[in-house]
Amino acid sequence: MAKIIFLGTSGAVASEKRDNTSFLIQTDELILIDTPGSLVSKLAKIKINFYKISKIFFTHSHPDHLYGIVSFLHSQYKLNNKVDIYGSLKVIKLIKNLRKIFSLENTKLYPKITFHTLNQPNFTFYASRDLSVSFFRAKHSPDAVGFKIFFKNERKTVIISGDSAFNNQLIKEAQNCDFLIHDCFCPYRFFKKYPQLYKKHTSSLQLGKIASLCKTKTLIPIHFSSELKYNFLELIREIKRNYPGKLIVPKDLMSLNI
Ligand SMILES: [Zn+2]
Ligand SMILES: [Zn+2]
Numbered sequence: 001m002a003k004i005i006f007l008g009t010s011g012a013v014a015s016e017k018r019d020n021t022s023f024l025i026q027t028d029e030l031i032l033i034d035t036p037g038s039l040v041s042k043l044a045k046i047k048i049n050f051y052k053i054s055k056i057f058f059t060h061s062h063p064d065h066l067y068g069i070v071s072f073l074h075s076q077y078k079l080n081n082k083v084d085i086y087g088s089l090k091v092i093k094l095i096k097n098l099r100k101i102f103s104l105e106n107t108k109l110y111p112k113i114t115f116h117t118l119n120q121p122n123f124t125f126y127a128s129r130d131l132s133v134s135f136f137r138a139k140h141s142p143d144a145v146g147f148k149i150f151f152k153n154e155r156k157t158v159i160i161s162g163d164s165a166f167n168n169q170l171i172k173e174a175q176n177c178d179f180l181i182h183d184c185f186c187p188y189r190f191f192k193k194y195p196q197l198y199k200k201h202t203s204s205l206q207l208g209k210i211a212s213l214c215k216t217k218t219l220i221p222i223h224f225s226s227e228l229k230y231n232f233l234e235l236i237r238e239i240k241r242n243y244p245g246k247l248i249v250p251k252d253l254m255s256l257n258i
Contacts, residue, residue, distance in 0.1 A: 001154075001257055001258070002025070002026065002027045002130060002131070002151045002153065002154055002257075003026040003255050003256060003258065004023055004024070004025055004026070004158065004179075004181075004255075004258065005023065005026060005253065005254070005255045006222070006250045006251070006253065006254045006255075007019070007022045007023060007024055007032075007042045007252070008020045008022050008036055008042070008252055009222050009224060009250050009251070009252055010223070010224055010226050011064070011201075011223050011225045011226060011227075012062070012063075012064040013225070014226060015226035017252065018226060018251075018252050019037070019038065019042070019252055020034075020036030020037070020064040021034065021036070021064070021222050021223045022036050022039070022065070023160070023181075024043070024053075025149070026048075027128070027130035028128075028130055029054055029055065030052050030053045030054065030055075031053070031054075032053055033058075033059065033147065034056075034057075034059055034066065035056060035058075035066060035067075035068040035069040035072055036064055036065060036066075036067060036068045037067060038068065038071075039068050039071070040071070040072065045253060046255070050072070050076075051075075051076055051079050051081055053083070054081075054082065054083060054084060055083070055084045055085075056069075056084070056085050056086070056087075057086045057126075057133070057147060058085070058086065058087030058088070058091040059144060059160070059162035059163065060088065060091070060138070060141050060143050060144035060162060060163060061087075061088065061091045061094055061141065062141060062163065066091065066094060066095075069095055069098065070102050070104070073104050073110050073113075074104060074110070076110060076111050077109060078109055079111070081112070082112045082113075082114070083111045083112070084113075084114045085114070085115050085116065086116045086118055086125060086126065087115075087116075087118060088117070088118055088143035088145070089119075089143070090142075090143045091143065092115045092117060095115075096115075099113075118145060121135055121136050122134055122135075122136060122173075129152070130151065130152055130153060131149055131151050131152060132149075132150045132152070133147055134147070134148050135147050135148070136148065136167075136169045136170065136173050137167075138161060138163065138164035138167055139164050139166065139167045140162065140163040140164050140165065140183075140200050141163070144162050144163055144164065146159065146161045146162040146167070146170055147159070147160045148173050148177075156178040156258050157177045157178050158177065158181065159179070159180050159181065159182075159214075159216075160181045161180075161181065161182040162183070163183055163200065164182075164201070164202060165183075165198060165200055165202060166202060166206055170182075170210070170214075171213050175214060176214075176215050176216075177214060177216050177217070178216070178217050178258075179216070179217070179218045179220060179256070179258075180211055180214055180218070180219050181222055182202065182220070182221060182222065183201050183202045183221075183222065183223045184202055184203075184204050184224060184235065185197060185200075185202060185224065186203060186204070186225040186228045186230060186235070187204050187205070187238055188204065190203070190225070190228050190230075191203045191206075201223070204221065204234075204235040204236075204238035204239045205239075205242070207219070207221055208239040208240065208241055208243035209242045209243075211239070211243040212242055212243050212244075212245075216245065217245065217246065218245070218246040218248060219239070219243060219245060219246070219247050220248045221249060221250075222250065232249065235249075236249060
């Protein structure tokens, strides 16, 4: 059965219970979305051999989504692995530079990487027996994207917003989706206090509206701020003001059956 495992659910600042946001898609193959730190340890906790991961999709180039790639590649010393990496030009340039800086370019010692630039939104950039994936532009940084994943056997669609403020394109892509996994940085009162957040992230109040506009069957908020002080009950209450549907608030290492 296809699964999505939430390897982390926090924003840029990790907390005692939540690490930076990333996902593992598990079908017949294993696909990572983003690479914050401690991936090998997290995968070991869910009994996944890290060296079996063959593909990594990147949402954008911010450090909390990318910095762990160095350690992830370094861990694969002499395993003779191949990894396909899909990301923006900026993501690919950063990874190439990091490989050079940390001397991980020798493919006799470290994985052979094939890079794929995400440059055509709304078309399938990856397809296998189990799924097909396209990306759309997110509202966050110039290179930020979200993903639309169609699981063929289950006939279910999952939308992952990436880090994102309110995004008209997502509303279009996510109509009637089965799972909407969306940025939910903090309650609305912090957006009033720090209006710059409107350009980068989504409040729990806005997220309820977005989920209703999308008519999603299940909403899963992610990328929670750990640096701001609030109670999760406040966040849930705000979401439910505008969204009456099914809501799952994930914990790190939660496994979602598709
Ligand atoms: Zn982030
Ligand atoms: Zn970001």
